[in-house]
Amino acid sequence: MGESDSSSAHSPRYHRVILKLSGESLVHAGERGISMDEVTAIARQIKSAHELKCQIAVVVGGGNILRGAQFKGSSGEMIQEATAHYMGMLATVINALALQDAFESIGISTRVMSAIKMDGVAEPFIRRRAIRHLEKGRIVILAAGTGAPFVTTDTCAANRGLELDADIVLKATRVDGVYSEDPEKNPHAILYRELDYDTVIEKNLKVMDSTAIAQCRTHKLPILIFNFKKEGNIVKAVSGQKVGTRISPRINPGERILINAT
Ligand code: UDP
Numbered sequence: 001m002g003e004s005d006s007s008s009a010h011s012p013r014y015h016r017v018i019l020k021l022s023g024e025s026l027v028h029a030g031e032r033g034i035s036m037d038e039v040t041a042i043a044r045q046i047k048s049a050h051e052l053k054c055q056i057a058v059v060v061g062g063g064n065i066l067r068g069a070q071f072k073g074s075s076g077e078m079i080q081e082a083t084a085h086y087m088g089m090l091a092t093v094i095n096a097l098a099l100q101d102a103f104e105s106i107g108i109s110t111r112v113m114s115a116i117k118m119d120g121v122a123e124p125f126i127r128r129r130a131i132r133h134l135e136k137g138r139i140v141i142l143a144a145g146t147g148a149p150f151v152t153t154d155t156c157a158a159n160r161g162l163e164l165d166a167d168i169v170l171k172a173t174r175v176d177g178v179y180s181e182d183p184e185k186n187p188h189a190i191l192y193r194e195l196d197y198d199t200v201i202e203k204n205l206k207v208m209d210s211t212a213i214a215q216c217r218t219h220k221l222p223i224l225i226f227n228f229k230k231e232g233n234i235v236k237a238v239s240g241q242k243v244g245t246r247i248s249p250r251i252n253p254g255e256r257i258l259i260n261a262t
Pocket of ligand 1: 062146147150
């Protein structure tokens with residue numbers, strides 16, 4: 001869609017974004033399941049960003065309920081890994097429905113679109129229809145990931161970002177951005193303000209899954225990793241204000257973007 005130059009509070013820098021919410025953002029830290037307090041809190045933050053006239057498609061994860069990889073290689077398990085990935089995708093639908101009701105309770109028109117056909121629960125994901133909903137000012141919640149097993153909703157966020165012609169993928173996390181090391185293990189870990197995709201891949205930085213990074217890199221779709229727990233950060237993210245770590249293409253071949261936060 002193209003980024004606008006303005007980053008004033010009334011004019012979002014990004015006109016259309018994919019917001020990736022992990023399932024863990026719908027629950028208190030360290031817990032499982034769904035906390036409607038947390039769901040409503042994040043819905044309110046998204047509402048403020050939406051009021052800036054930014055079109056928002058939310059890709060929701062399912063890790064608060066189940067991740068397919070939990071069942072990887074466990075030969076004694078009754079549940080095969082592929083089956084578990086489908087269960088993980090269904091978990092994202094549960095989260096999407098909770099999020100939808102939270103949005104609607106605060107007056108935001110919302111559509112849940114599922115990559116797995118689920119008549120009576122959600123609309124099927126149809127690219128052109130999703131764009132139409134966004135243009136009409138509805139928040140679109142993308143459920144069931146890509147509909148295919150063995151990937152995560154990070155890959156879904158990258159794919160849908162491309163399909164829906166989003167300006168950026170915003171990945172909401174519980175940390176301030178991308179660090180040189182795990183900040184919980186090393187308090188001296190460096191927080192980066194800007195990075196390029198190649199540096200993320202070379203340094204094996206934990207940003208999104210590798211398929212998602214590769215997709216964004218190939219198609220030059222920027223990513224912003226930021227802390228959604230800090231009130232107002234979603235608004236800052238869509239307004240293009242300084243927050244989190246932005247990952248984008250190298251401007252010149254051979255040049256490395258690796259800027260530390262000050
Ligand atoms: N999943 C999948 N295909 C997809 C998206 C998700 O198989 O396109 C499964 C996968 O097992 C994943 C789970 O659904 O672990 C839940 O999604 P994710 O791990 O991305 O949730 P998050 O960590 O963001 O809460």
